[in-house]
Amino acid sequence: MLSYYLHLGLRSLRRNPVLTGLMVMAIGFGVAASMTTYSIFRAVSGNPIPDKSAQLFTPQVDGWGPQQNIKGEPPAALSYTDAMALQRAHKAKRLTLLYGMSMSVVPESSNSLPFAANGYAVTGDFFSMFEVPFLYGDGWDSGADDGRAATVVLSEEFNRKIFGGANSVGREVTLDGHGYRVVGVTRHWDPKPRFFALFNGSPFQQPTDFYLPFNRAVDMQVSPNGSSCRGHLNFSGWDDWMHSICVWVTPWVELDNATDVTSYQKFLEAYAADQQHAGRFAWAPNVRLRDVMQWLDFQQVVPPESRISLLLALGFFVICLVNTIGLLLAKFLRRASEIGVRRALGASRRQVYVQYLMEAGTVGLAGGVLGLLLTAAGVSGVGLLFTPEIARLAHLDLSLIALTLLVAVFATMAAAFYPAWRAAQVQPAWQLKSN
Numbered sequence: 001m002l003s004y005y006l007h008l009g010l011r012s013l014r015r016n017p018v019l020t021g022l023m024v025m026a027i028g029f030g031v032a033a034s035m036t037t038y039s040i041f042r043a044v045s046g047n048p049i050p051d052k053s054a055q056l057f058t059p060q061v062d063g064w065g066p067q068q069n070i071k072g073e074p075p076a077a078l079s080y081t082d083a084m085a086l087q088r089a090h091k092a093k094r095l096t097l098l099y100g101m102s103m104s105v106v107p108e109s110s111n112s113l114p115f116a117a118n119g120y121a122v123t124g125d126f127f128s129m130f131e132v133p134f135l136y137g138d139g140w141d142s143g144a145d146d147g148r149a150a151t152v153v154l155s156e157e158f159n160r161k162i163f164g165g166a167n168s169v170g171r172e173v174t175l176d177g178h179g180y181r182v183v184g185v186t187r188h189w190d191p192k193p194r195f196f197a198l199f200n201g202s203p204f205q206q207p208t209d210f211y212l213p214f215n216r217a218v219d220m221q222v223s224p225n226g227s228s229c230r231g232h233l234n235f236s237g238w239d240d241w242m243h244s245i246c247v248w249v250t251p252w253v254e255l256d257n258a259t260d261v262t263s264y265q266k267f268l269e270a271y272a273a274d275q276q277h278a279g280r281f282a283w284a285p286n287v288r289l290r291d292v293m294q295w296l297d298f299q300q301v302v303p304p305e306s307r308i309s310l311l312l313a314l315g316f317f318v319i320c321l322v323n324t325i326g327l328l329l330a331k332f333l334r335r336a337s338e339i340g341v342r343r344a345l346g347a348s349r350r351q352v353y354v355q356y357l358m359e360a361g362t363v364g365l366a367g368g369v370l371g372l373l374l375t376a377a378g379v380s381g382v383g384l385l386f387t388p389e390i391a392r393l394a395h396l397d398l399s400l401i402a403l404t405l406l407v408a409v410f411a412t413m414a415a416a417f418y419p420a421w422r423a424a425q426v427q428p429a430w431q432l433k434s435n
Contacts (some may be wrong), residue, residue, distance in 0.1 A: 016331060020363065023327045023412075027367025030320030031408045032374030033313040039379055040386060041310045041401055043393035044204070045302045047329060048191035049130065053292035056129065057253050057261065059086060059268055062286035063245050068230040074286055075228060075247040076299070077199040080218075083249040087123070091267045092253035093260070094125040097214050099248055100201050100225040107162065108175040117158065117175075118225075119273040120197065121217035127153070127184075129254050130196060135159075136357040137169035140213060144183075148216045152180035160184045173210070178220065180212065193301045195292050199250050200226025203301045204390050224248045250397035265289050303390065321415045328363075328419040332356055346418035349424040356420035357413055364412025375404055 014020075029334050061082050062074035078086070083097050098120050105117045126132070127139035136159075138152050152173055159168055159182075172179045193203030205391065212222070221238045227248035235241040255261045265287070272285030290298060342352065379394045 008271050019331055020328060023324050023363050024366045024370055026305045026320040026323050027364055027408055027412055028370030028374055030317035031371035031404055032378055034317045036059055036376045036378030037310045037313040039394040040382060041306045043192060044306055048193055048195050054196055054256055056292050057255055057289050058295050059089050059251050060288040061272055064230050074288055077247040078249045078251055080242045080249055081253055086251055091264055092255060094129045094254040096123045096126040096129055096252050098122040098250050101222050102225060103175040103218055117209040119208055121214045123213050123214045132189050133187040135185045135187045136167045139184055145213055145215055148219050149213055150180050150216060151183045151213060153184040153211040154207055155186050155207055156188050157207055188298045193296060195296055196252055198299045216266060321411055325415045326370055328360060328416050332419045332423040352424040354418050357416055360412050360416030361409055364409040368408030371408050372404050
């Protein structure tokens, strides 16, 4: 019977092409606007590391005081002094320190000019904590951290640019005039948003080129891409700046359960209290410990324009559905005499109801196909509303295709509940007498 109802629905669509065309266009434009904006919102608000987002935390320690911080919140990064203290304490299962950097790369070919590359100085736990996949080799261990080893891990894209994609483990890369031995090449790994490096960096920037040992980068005096300081400070050199209250190091710790989280929170409070008693801090302990999703929310990573555009698109879709309800009601009630004959021949209200819901489903499917074409056009043009680094995240994949069609069909069938109910209430006796 379902196939029969589908056949009736298709015949009905051809019977009133203008009315059908209006409904298909309303559904198509409404679902296209919603799915285009949703593709952006999905990209910028998703969980970048769903397997471990509840086990990864970034500690914050207030090294500035209530007169210098913003709304009572500690700085978004740590000073070098505080970062080293957390590392020496060994209170977490894993801990990594990192900061962003830019370095010049000298290609092996003498015919190529040096170019700039972006990377991070990290400790060895970085790769296991964030589940970085490897194509060749692996990361380095704590011995390489302590020994200030001149090693480097390259991204797959950067390795292709330098070595043509070959296994480069054991070869050497020249960064800022110094040689670094390649110990690993990561597979394509570019979590969005880039949760681990939000301090002075964009959560949607281009993929990382390389990773250096943190201690080695500090010894080579590789400056961070950004830092934040408070007060009137004068630095006589690198060491003076590094041991100042300027913050530039982002810490992350891995904590397996609630007990570990509570224990580490108490450790941070005790550390801040010790600094107060030592005279380094002149204020009460002020610390934070946020997991990945809490950190993204605190940093307001999701652009407000993506939320606003999604709400506006959903509002437009609702208006389209309201119009569709009116068009379906007019279409169904114009066939009251046909419904009366079917009821007189033995069709139940339920059968009439199912028939017209199936007909609405065919309208929704046609609107979904149109919406899919419009969504593809909309995704290619989101750069007109969003910055390029966000616009490039929107793409039409299989999940968005399936979602577009499902939303169109089910939304149209939901809109058809009232018109189909009205059609099922037609009295066959009255229709037979009047016609």
